[in-house]
Amino acid sequence: MPSFELTEPILPGPAHALAALLGVPVPDGPLPLLWHWLYLLDRPAQTDLGPDGHPVRGAVLAPPGPGRRRMWAGGRVRVPGELRCGEPATRRSEVLAVREKDGRSGPLTFVTVAHRISQGGRVVVDEEQDIVYRLGAGPAWPADGPELPPGEDEWAVDVTPTLLFRFSALTYNAHRIHYDRDYSRDVEGYPGLLTHGPLQAVAMAEAARARGVGGRVEFEYRLVAPLFDHQGLIARAEPGAAETVTSVRDRSGRPTATGTLRRLGRTG
Secondary structure, eight states: OOEEEEEEEOOHHHHHHHHHHHTOOOOSSSOOTTGGGGSSOOOOOGGGBOTTSSBSSSSSOOOSSTTEEEEEEEEEEEOOSOOOTTSEEEEEEEEEEEEEEEETTEEEEEEEEEEEEEETTEEEEEEEEEEEEEESOOOOOOOOOOOOOOOTTEEEEOOOHHHHHHHHHHTTOOOGGGTOHHHHHHTTOOSSOBOOHHHHHHHHHHHHHHTTOOSSEEEEEEEOSOOBGGGOEEEEEEEOSSOEEEEEEOTTSOEEEEEEEEEOOTTO
């Protein structure tokens, strides 16, 4: 399968922008877990975008066929080194696997994409992303339940259309389900704007960072249910002796993402 390589400087601007967006501390030193998603981005030509805003050619990942809806399902990120601002870095990307399955809503295509980022002659981020393509509109969505306020150990993020738009801009993600409410509702069948899977993963990583967990780690996460803008975003991290368990839920307590962080050994 084809691979793609990109080298560019790692500048502090995107990191400061994400910190301002989420109201979290600007990193002093290496970039925190998952902040590499602000850098070394695919930037396809406007003419290479499909009707949903995703590229249909000229990028690492293109849909397996016309009319397929794209969803981020989860991934695994291993951080054996430090990605720092002020130095160039190189990302090498390739499609590792394509698997076809039958789901309740019809045929599904699961694609695993690998990204490896090197800086200063060594690998600092080793990642696999799981993407799912489906046909047609989504199922009927259940009504929201009673509100469950965030606990003392939870972090509530105020999800607004402007926050979703700005996160899309930071990650160069033109998928219209995150900022075009008419398209999200009328074409893809969602009840609102969809909160990015990567934004939920970043929220889990930041909840862990607030608890002192970071550095050389591996993080496995999964998106278990769609999260829409009117449902909020509440993240949590529970450090343990061997691992840190993270999660995201909506305001009614419905889980939408889960994750586990483990520290790498000295030889990691």
